[in-house]
Amino acid sequence: MKLSKVLIGIAIISSLVMAKENNKISIEGSTTVLPIAQIAAEEYMMANPDVDITVRGGGSGVGIASLIEGTCDIADASRSMKDKEMKTAVNKGVNPVAHVVAMDGIAVVIHPSNKLKEISKEQLKAIYTGKYSNWSKLGGAKKKIIVISRDSASGTYEAFSKLTLGGERVRPDALLSASNRAVVTTVENTPGAIGYVGLGYITEKVKAIDVDGIQCTKESILSGEYPLSRPLFMYTNGNPRGQVKTFLDFVKSKEGQKLVEESGYVGLK
Amino acid sequence: MRRIFCRASTNTMKFKTENIIKSVFGLLAFSSLLFLLGIIVILFKEGLPVFKYVKLFEFIGGKFWYPTYDPPAFGILPLILGTFWVTIGAMLIAVPLGIGSALYLHEIAGYRERAFLKPIIELLAGIPSIVYGFFGMVILAPFLQRLLHIPIGLCLFTASFILGIMAVPTVSSLAEDALDYVPESFREASFALGANRWQTLVKVVIPAAGSGISTAIILGVSRIVGETMTVLMVAGGAAVIPKSLFEPVRPMTANIAAEMGEAVVGSAHYHALFGIGLILFLITLIFNMIAEMIGRRYRLKLGHGR
Numbered sequence: 001m002k003l004s005k006v007l008i009g010i011a012i013i014s015s016l017v018m019a020k021e022n023n024k025i026s027i028e029g030s031t032t033v034l035p036i037a038q039i040a041a042e043e044y045m046m047a048n049p050d051v052d053i054t055v056r057g058g059g060s061g062v063g064i065a066s067l068i069e070g071t072c073d074i075a076d077a078s079r080s081m082k083d084k085e086m087k088t089a090v091n092k093g094v095n096p097v098a099h100v101v102a103m104d105g106i107a108v109v110i111h112p113s114n115k116l117k118e119i120s121k122e123q124l125k126a127i128y129t130g131k132y133s134n135w136s137k138l139g140g141a142k143k144k145i146i147v148i149s150r151d152s153a154s155g156t157y158e159a160f161s162k163l164t165l166g167g168e169r170v171r172p173d174a175l176l177s178a179s180n181r182a183v184v185t186t187v188e189n190t191p192g193a194i195g196y197v198g199l200g201y202i203t204e205k206v207k208a209i210d211v212d213g214i215q216c217t218k219e220s221i222l223s224g225e226y227p228l229s230r231p232l233f234m235y236t237n238g239n240p241r242g243q244v245k246t247f248l249d250f251v252k253s254k255e256g257q258k259l260v261e262e263s264g265y266v267g268l269k
Numbered sequence: 270m271r272r273i274f275c276r277a278s279t280n281t282m283k284f285k286t287e288n289i290i291k292s293v294f295g296l297l298a299f300s301s302l303l304f305l306l307g308i309i310v311i312l313f314k315e316g317l318p319v320f321k322y323v324k325l326f327e328f329i330g331g332k333f334w335y336p337t338y339d340p341p342a343f344g345i346l347p348l349i350l351g352t353f354w355v356t357i358g359a360m361l362i363a364v365p366l367g368i369g370s371a372l373y374l375h376e377i378a379g380y381r382e383r384a385f386l387k388p389i390i391e392l393l394a395g396i397p398s399i400v401y402g403f404f405g406m407v408i409l410a411p412f413l414q415r416l417l418h419i420p421i422g423l424c425l426f427t428a429s430f431i432l433g434i435m436a437v438p439t440v441s442s443l444a445e446d447a448l449d450y451v452p453e454s455f456r457e458a459s460f461a462l463g464a465n466r467w468q469t470l471v472k473v474v475i476p477a478a479g480s481g482i483s484t485a486i487i488l489g490v491s492r493i494v495g496e497t498m499t500v501l502m503v504a505g506g507a508a509v510i511p512k513s514l515f516e517p518v519r520p521m522t523a524n525i526a527a528e529m530g531e532a533v534v535g536s537a538h539y540h541a542l543f544g545i546g547l548i549l550f551l552i553t554l555i556f557n558m559i560a561e562m563i564g565r566r567y568r569l570k571l572g573h574g575r
Contacts, residue, residue, distance in 0.1 A: 031531050058533050144420045151506075152337040153531035153538070169335055172347070175423065175517050176506040178527045182406075189411035190421050 023051040023243055029063020029076030032155025033232050035263040036102055037076055040251045043259060051243055061085075067235055068094050073244050075235040078104065078155060079162070099234045101251050103266040105199045105221030106160050106228040109184065109206040111191045116140055118210035121227055124164050127194060130171030135192065147174040148183050148195035156180065160196050163228050180264065196228075200264035221266045232265065309550075316547035319343065319540040328544060334508040334519075336528065336538040343541045347508045349548070351425075351518035352494060354511055355504065358429025359436055359493045364486055366433070367440025371485075374441075375448040376470055394438035402502030405431045410503060419515040423505035426514045431503055432493045440489040447481025448474065480563045487560040491553045497522040521545050 027037045034057045041053040058066075063075035068089045081089075081096060089096050108124065110116060116138060126132040127145055136142045149170050150157035161170065177183045183195040188205040195206075199216060202208050208216050212227050220226035240248050250256050257267035319328065323343045331344015370390060374383050409431065410422030451474055459469040475482070505517020506527070525542050532539040 057531065062533060146421045151527045151531070152335065153528045155531075158337075167339075169338060172333060173507045173509040173517070175421070176508070176519065176527065178501055178506070182502070185406060186421075186423060189407075190414065192420050 023048075025051065025053045025074065025243055025247055026056075026072045027053065027074040027076060027234075028056045028058055028066045028072040029074075029235075030060040030078040030155065030232070031057040031153075032078040032104060032159065033076035033101070033234070034155075036232070036251070036260050036265065037074075037234075039259045039263055040247070040256055043255075044247055044250050051247075053247070064096075064235065067096060067237060068092055070094070070237070073236065074248070077233040077235055078159060078230065080231075080233065081235070095238045096235045097237075097239055099236065099240075099248055099252070100231045100268065101234050101248075102232045102257070102260040102268065103221050103224075104159055104230050104232050105216060105218075105226055105266055106156060106163070106196050107199050107202050107208040107216040108194065108196050108211055108228070109187050109202060109208050110194050111187055112205065112207045113191050114140065114207065116209055118213060120212055121164055124211070125166070125168070128165055128170050128174065129168045130173075143192045146190050146193040147171060148186055148193055149174040149176055150180075150183065150196075151176050151178060156196070156198060159230060160228065163230065198264040199266060200261070218266050222268070229266075312543060312547045312550055315540060316543035317540075319537065319544035322537040322540070328541075329548070332510065334524070336532070336541060341537060343537070343544075345521070345524075345541075345545055345548070347510045348519055348521045348524050348545065350510050351504065351508075352520040352522070352549075354425055355428050355432060355500060355518060355520050356490060356493050358425060358514070359432035360486070360490060362430060362433025363436035363440050363489050363493070367437045367485070367489065368444050368482060370437070371441045371444035371448060372470065372475075375445050376466075376474065390438050390441055393434070394442075398435065398496060398498040399502075401431050401435055402499040405499065405503035417515070421505065421515075421517065423503055423517055424515045425504070425511050425518045428500050428504040428518065428520075431499055432496055435496065435499065436489040436492050439492045440485045443485030443488055444478075444482050447478040447485060450481055451477045480566060484560045484564045487556050487563070491556045491560075494549065494553055494556070495522060497526050501526050521549050525549075 025041075027041065034055065037055045041055050045051055045053055056072075060075075060077040060079055063072065063077060064081055064085050066072040067075035068085070069092075075096075080098065086096070108119060114135070116135070119138070123132070123138060126137075127147060128149065132138065133145055134142060135145055147170075150160070152161075152170070161167075175186065177186060177195070180197040180201040183197050184201055184203055184206055187193045187195045188203070199218070199221060210216070214220050214226050216226055216228070221229040224231075234248060234251070236244060236248070239245075251260075252268070254269055257269045260267040322341075323331070328343055328345060329349065330346055331342060332346050333342040333344045334347060335342040370386070374387060374390075378386065405427055406423070410424075410427050412422070413419065413427055414422035455473055455477055456469055459473040464472065500520045501523040504520055504523055506519045506523060507517040508519040508524070509516070511518050525545055528538070529542050532542055
């Protein structure tokens, strides 16, 4: 009797494993895209219980490398592929196809009591690299600028630094907050503060200012007009087929884009 | 023949169950040793590779922490000093409050006051650290910022203040235990010699409990050094060497908590975070060893044996 139970167990497990073998999707890459991939995967698996999706972070570079090595089906990336990566891919017979799944926009926020209405990218860079330390440099009151940044491993930080700092280091005395929410709370309570957050995190208690004369809105981010915006990608090897294709279609669908908005990014629809 | 066998078997049964219970409890007791060993092995295994990327001196003495840049900078001196100053500040609050309340509770307070105060102090220990952090971030920091006209409320001072309050129950209850160890005969002898309550307290009880109280302080330090969530939320998080009380700092624990989730496994950054963990571990280990040594000596001195 015992033996038969064991045999049945083995049969069930192996059938499960075999069934899932064809319905496995592995996603790897950018931590910025990670929340989108994660929530989309959860929803997708809820609707299709026989599909098994694994989602891992690691960074855009790691994801793309895995795609080239063939160890993942979808590579998340918060930037387009570098020429070098493209060359390696072609040499290995991999044909990366980019799918834009969302737009990422970063708003610059200050305390509402601050009179400043707009800032240029150069001024932002000067503040964040330590050249400007007083609001009087920007025509404001004589007050110390409290610079708030994100932890240097976060995706928002990565995007901000790429879009404004051009590889230069953030001043060492910048406050490094652990989340978008923490940045907003600190700016709300600190008259001299400046910070940056994803569009979805702006509250009434902080003031989002224009960058290079362009307001941070969903539309200006979608059109790419707003300077601190960028597309977020999912890369596949060749045109997607089977489950990978249905999953990507789901992410790009109206339903999927709603999840994108829930994760704090700008949906394409 | 059978009867004898039976009796023997009940005896062995008894012996067996006793042995089983013994080994089960022994296993439970040793399991924590196992966990500790596992943690140490992992800390060394994952932490030591950081020295492939930086030299020990550059790691501990470096002033810049830019783990994700190219080339990265792995200098944790600002983080070590952040932890150091926050701890000093917190102890300035926790020691007088903790020891003062222990002295009051144990030596002066009447039964009813003790029954009322002791659970309250113990309740402080039960509040989750994230609640302290939230309180500090949303209420205390903005309040201090307006009150003292400082640029930002999330700073060394706020972090020290909150951590100090958090360590009060640890220091207080351990110091009370130390006072408990002082034999009643010491007090009686002092009173018999005509000393009043104050003199007895200052000249007899406190010196007798001295090393126990220092153990309480050292364990309080360990508690503060290891505290993570609160400092992550209220210390500000700037990896600079603080020049004043009102500058933001980034203690080691906060740094690990903030960055571990997004560090690529196996990268230099990942190993550097484990390296910080290793140093933290060594610091608390040393403190706990000192506390244990002092505690043992003092129990012998008071004639309690080991």
